[in-house]
Amino acid sequence: MKGVLFNVVEEVVDETLPEGTWDRALDSAGVRGAYTSLGNYPDEQLVGIVGSISEQSGLPVPDVLRHAGQHGFGHLIERHPELVGDVDDLPTLLAQLDAVIHPEVLKLYPEATPPMFAVESSDDQLTTMRYTSPRQLCFLAEGLITGAADHYATAVTVTQSECVHEGGTSCVIEVRYS
Numbered sequence: 001m002k003g004v005l006f007n008v009v010e011e012v013v014d015e016t017l018p019e020g021t022w023d024r025a026l027d028s029a030g031v032r033g034a035y036t037s038l039g040n041y042p043d044e045q046l047v048g049i050v051g052s053i054s055e056q057s058g059l060p061v062p063d064v065l066r067h068a069g070q071h072g073f074g075h076l077i078e079r080h081p082e083l084v085g086d087v088d089d090l091p092t093l094l095a096q097l098d099a100v101i102h103p104e105v106l107k108l109y110p111e112a113t114p115p116m117f118a119v120e121s122s123d124d125q126l127t128t129m130r131y132t133s134p135r136q137l138c139f140l141a142e143g144l145i146t147g148a149a150d151h152y153a154t155a156v157t158v159t160q161s162e163c164v165h166e167g168g169t170s171c172v173i174e175v176r177y178s
């Protein structure tokens, strides 16, 4: 996983959780930290850090990932505003994720392996998209989508109708506009 993702999670933890949480998470995951945005780090390090944040905060792991995504979205686009500069609403962002945004991410972060998002259907009430990644970070994806909805001041409910963590072969994320 790219260091920038670790950087964003650290920022969210520092802003929203008690002081010392990040350092204790590093200790308990047995990692040194000091992530550089362009570096590549083992996924297990993120899993260890998130696990410790879960223990410290009492939030289940899926909720820690949702929280990191929701509050981290703004930090991601602060770093790269040009990636969403032409995107005026959430459905367009979701439609462009696979074709434009993550491919652009690959140019900025060589050796990144972003996930796949295939929009299966979209209308003014509901966008349905299939998320596929060996990392199985669908809850982070849910949170990033919620953070993007906040960014566009759009009220949404994000759920999954199928999930690898519930025996599915991949994850189907449903974004309902309310």
Ligand code: HEM
Binding pocket: 001, 002, 003, 004, 005, 076, 077, 080, 083, 084, 093, 097, 101, 102, 105, 109, 111, 112, 113, 114, 115, 133, 134, 135, 136, 137, 138, 140, 141, 142, 144, 145, 148
């Ligand atoms: C709603 C919008 C977005 C969603 C749902 C989303 C989802 C995700 C998820 C779930 C991952 C974790 C890796 C995985 O699942 O395999 C990821 C990775 C990543 N995303 Fe996005 N993303 C979004 C927008 C963005 C934007 C705007 C940026 C701009 C910088 C970005 C940059 C990255 C980077 C750098 C990675 C790391 C890839 C790697 O380590 O190999 N994403 N994204």
